[in-house]
């Protein structure tokens with residue numbers, strides 16, 4: 001831990017009372033000037049720290065920023081988030097994570113940004129990533145698995161996000177295959193999207209970057225008009241601002257839990273939980289792949305995460321990738 005992190009840690013353990021400069025010097029084994037410098041540093045980052053003569057310092061509030069100091073504080077995961085880098089602004093956390101993974105990042109490393117200038121969505125689309133309004137982050141994984149199973153990891157991720165949001169907000173959520181999270185109790189629009197990218201040989205995955213975008217505190221009027229029918233946010237659905245730091249911590253904890261379940265027990269338990277949130281199966285769907293568009297009834301997902309669709313001519317088709325639209329029922 002850096003001196004700044006240690007200082008912050010002490011402040012957080014004592015938010016009710018002032019800690020004297022002398023006590024801080026003693027506990028951290030540094031000079032008063034060093035403490036004062038770090039206090040100034042934290043203030044510049046947006047922390048409100050009160051200083052009272054004869055009493056000392058007290059942490060009053062923390063900024064709405066996804067600093068590693070906050071995210072890693074009592075995170076208590078085994079793998080996910082063991083390393084974390086934070087950017088105020090970046091082109092795309094996935095792009096950064098891919099470079100970092102190629103250069104040896106540890107499994108579980110996370111890249112998070114307050115804003116993405118050119119956030120990437122699936123099927124070559126963009127992803128609206130306004131500053132401080134959402135969670136835009138990527139997780140680097142190195143599973144010993146074959147490339148065909150990587151879509152399961154994306155399903156692990158969406159289950160983790162759904163669990164975390166459900167526990168924090170109580171919102172009714174639905175997963176549209178393979179990994180779109182929709183606000184099914186409200187606007188039925190999209191709250192979260194996931195873009196996984198991998199580097200692999202024919203039979204072996206080198207690394208996977210799981211890029212997750214959650215629309216947290218975006219207001220309706222902040223959404224570009226062409227996206228207003230498509231996306232929603234936790235704020236729009238619940239009417240209340242959501243603590244992004246706590247939400248990211250909870251998602252990382254759930255991801256850590258579900259990823260270890262997947263590694264140790266395989267896809268089945270993940271599939272069960274995915275099905276709990278599922279709004280695709282049993283419905284009439286249009287499946288858009290890079291090559292074609294087909295319509296039918298979504299029958300099931302198999303033990304690899306493949307979507308099975310019964311076409312109108314009775315033929316059963318399976319899809320490992322693609323995009324589904326749910327025809328009717330108000331879904332876009």
Ligand code: BTN
Pocket residue numbers: 091092093094095116118119120121122123125127129135136137138180192193194195211212213214
């Ligand atoms: C989708 O189209 O549904 C997938 C959206 C994925 C967005 C996230 S935000 C963090 C990460 N970095 C990106 O550029 N994209 C993903």
